[in-house]
C-alpha cells in the first residue's frame with residue numbers, strides 16, 4: 070500500500086495514526102463515498118457509530134427516489150433474469166436505460182419461461198432516444214417531463230382518459246401483457262415519476278402481472294442500503310451524532326453539510342471507483358482509495374491511504390447488477406493488498422487507544 | 428473453567444428433571460457434578476434453570492426483512508446505546524434481534540427463508556446477529572430448475588441431487604417449501620392455489636412438488652424435516668389445506684410452519700371466502716395426534732402493528748388489500764421473491780381476537796408440547812419479544828381470563844379458549860421452547876441440560892409474573908460464557924451459523940452450472956457463500972446428516 074499525509078509519503082502506521090487523530094478530534098465528521106466492498110462499508114458503519122459520524126453513500130439521486138417511494142407507497146419489482154426469461158412486454162422509460170446493454174439484450178431475445186414462453190417480446194419506449202438501435206415501438210412525450218408523461222399514461226390505464234391518443238394505444242398494450250416489466254432509472258424520472266410509476270404498476274397489477282426493474286446505481290448504493298438496514302434498522306443516509314442511528318436523507322447529505330459548514334472532517338471511502346466530491350481538497354479528509362486508481366496520489370486529500378480493490382487485488386462482497394444481489398468476487402490474482410476494512414479497523418483501534426471521548 | 432449453577436429449580440423435560448439441584452459446566456459443555464471446587468459458583472436459589480431457548484421460525488434476515496425496514500422505517504424505535512453496545516438499541520437491526528433474544532434466554536435462532544438466489548446477503552446479515560447461533564432453511568419449490576426436473580419425470584435421484592446441491596451451496600440447515608408452485612403459478616396469472624390445482628406450464632401440483640421434496644429430504648438425511656408453508660394461508664377453510672397436506676405426507680416427517688394461520692374453519696362451507704371463519708384448533712389437534720410424523724410451530728398473533736414478510740407471493744399479493752398502512756412491496760424474484768405487507772392486528776378487533784385465541788388454543792389443546800413449537804412467525808403474527816407474555820397466558824388461566832374479558836364475544840363463540848382450564852407447567856414450557864425446537868432441528872447438542880450438551884443455559888428468577896420472569900433472564904450462558912446478567916447484555920460475542928454437512932454429486936454441479944449460465948449469464952460462483960466473505964470470524968459450524 071501507499072499512503073500520504075499532507076502530501077508527504079508516509080508508512081501505514083503513521084497514516085493510520087494521523088487519520089485517527091483527525092477523526093477523533095472532529096466535532097462533526099462525515100463518511101462519504103462508501104463505494105467499496107461490504108466488509109469496508111461495515112467497518113465504516115462501526116467507526117461512525119463509535120465517533121458519532123454521519124454516513125452518505127455516493128450512490129446518488131436514484132437511490133433516494135427509490136427509497137422515498139418505498140417508504141411512502143412500496144414497490145412492485147422483478148429481476149433482470151426474470152425480465153429476460155418471462156417478459157412478453159417491456160416498457161423502457163427515459164434515456165438512461167439505453168446506456169447499458171440490457172435493452173439490446175431484451176430486444177433481441179424472447180421469453181423462455183412461463184405462459185409467454187416462445188412468444189415474440191414487445192419492446193416499448195416512453196421518452197427514449199428513439200435512435201433505432203434496438204427493435205422497439207417508441208412513444209414520445211413531447212414537451213412533457215417524464216413524470217408528467219407517466220401520470221398521463223396512468224390516466225389511460227385507469228380509464229380516466231380514453232381515445233385514439235398514442236397513450237391510449239400504449240395503455241392497451243401494457244394491459245394486454247402476460248408478464249410486463251418497466252425498465253427505468255429512478256434518478257432520471259425523479260421522486261414524482263417514481264411514485265407515479267408505482268401507481269401505474271399497481272393499477273396494471275389489478276388485471277395482469279406487471280413489475281418494475283429499476284436500474285441500480287454503479288457505486289454500491291444497494292449493497293450499502295442492505296447493510297445499513299440490517300445494521301441500523303434504517304436506510305442511508307444515517308447519522309450517529311446523538312449515539313443512535315437517525316435516518317435523514319436531507320440532513321445527512323454530505324454536499325449540503327459541507328456547503329453549510331456543518332462538518333469539520335471527512336472520511337472518503339472509495340476502494341471502488343466513484344466520483345470525487347468537490348470538497349475533497351478543502352475539508353480535512355482521510356481518503357481511503359483503491360490502489361492504482363486516479364485518486365491514489367498525494368494531492369487527493371490531507372491523508373490518503375491506498376487499499377486493495379475488490380475483484381482484483383482483494384476478494385470482497387459487492388453488488389452484482391445482473392443478478393440484483395450481493396455476490397462475492399475473489400481476487401483475480403494472489404490477494405496481497407491491505408483491505409479498506411482492515412485500515413478502518415486500525416483507525417478505530419487507534420482512536421480507542423487515544424481514548425477519545427465521544 | 429468449572430462453573431456450578433447451584434440450588435436452582437432445574438427444569439429439563441428430556442431428563443425428567445424438575446427439582447432443585449445443580450448444573451455443572453466446563454469448557455462450554457454441561458458436565459457431570461464434580462468433586463473439584465468450582466472456579467465460579469452461581470447462586471440460583473429461587474431461580475428456574477433451563478437450557479437456552481431455541482427458535483425455529485423467525486424472519487430475522489434476508490432481502491425481504493431488509494425491505495420491511497425500508498417500507499416501515501418507524502416500526503421499531505431506536506434508542507441511544509451505551510458505549511460498547513454497537514447497534515443493539517437500533518430498533519429492528521441484527522444487533523437488536525440478537526440482544527432481545529438473548530435477554531429472554533434464547534441462544535439459537537433459525538431464519539426460515541434462505542432463498543438460494545440471495546444466499547450470501549442473507550448469511551452476511553445472519554452473521555451480524557450477535558450472541559446467538561443461527562441457521563437458515565433453503566427455500567425450494569418454485570424454481571424453474573426443480574420444476575423442469577419434475578415436469579420431465581427425471582426421477583427421485585435427480586431431485587435428491589438438486590436438493591442436496593442447492594442446500595449445500597446455499598449453506599442451509601434444512602429445506603423449506605413455501606406454497607410450493609404458488610409463486611410460479613402467480614407469475615403465470617394464478618391467484619388461488621390448492622394442493623392438487625395445476626401449476627401452469629409445468630403440469631405439476633403443490634402435492635407433486637412437495638412430496639418430491641419430502642422424499643429428497645429423507646433420502647439426503649436432513650435432520651430437520653421438510654418445513655412446509657401450505658397453500659391458502661389465512662383463508663377461511665385453510666384447515667382443509669393443512670389436513671390435506673398432512674395426509675399427502677403419507678407418514679413421512681413433515682413440519683408445518685405457523686399452524687395458527689391455517690386453523691381457520693369456514694363458517695359457511697358453501698361460501699368459504701365470504702362467511703368468515705371459526706377455530707379449527709380441535710380438528711388440527713386431532714389430525715396431529717393421528718400423525719406422530721408431524722410437528723408444527725404456532726405463529727401466535729399479538730395485538731398491534733406489525734409487518735408480514737413472506738415468500739408466498741401469491742398470498743401476499745392477495746393480502747395487499749389489507750395492508751395497514753396502505754403500502755406494500757411485492758418482488759417477483761428469481762424463484763419466489765417476496766411480499767412485504769404491513770398489518771395491524773387491531774387491539775380488541777373481532778378477527779384479530781379470534782386469531783389470538785386460536786394460537787393459544789392450539790398450544791393448550793396439544794397433548795405433545797414437544798411437537799408444538801412456540802413462535803409468532805416473527806414479525807408476521809407479532810414481534811418475538813412477546814414470547815414471555817404468551818408463556819404467561821399459557822401458564823395462567825387467570826391471566827387468560829383477564830385478557831379474554833376485554834375481548835369481543837366472538838372469542839367464546841368461535842373458539843373453545845375460554846373453556847380450557849389447562850395451565851402449562853415449566854416442564855411443558857421447556858418442551859415448547861427448548862427440547863421441542865432443538866429436536867425438530869436435529870440439534871442434539873442443545874435444548875437440554877444433560878451431560879455433553881452445549882452450555883447454553885438460561886436462569887430466570889421464579890415469579891408468578893411469568894411475563895417479567897421470562898423477559899429478563901437473571902443469567903444467560905452461551906457456550907458456558909456469560910452473555911446476560913439481570914436482563915442486560917454483558918458480553919458481546921458472536922455465535923456460529925449452523926449449516927448442514929452435505930455433499931453434492933459432481934454431475935449435478937456441472938449440470939447446475941450449465942443451467943445457471945444459460946438462465947442468468949452467470950454460474951454457481953455468483954450464488955456462492957464462501958468463507959472468505961466473512962473475514963472477521965469463523966462463521967459456520969457443521970451439523971451432520973442423519974445416519
Ligand SMILES: [Zn+2]
Pocket residue numbers: 484486539684685804807
Ligand atoms: Zn414465516
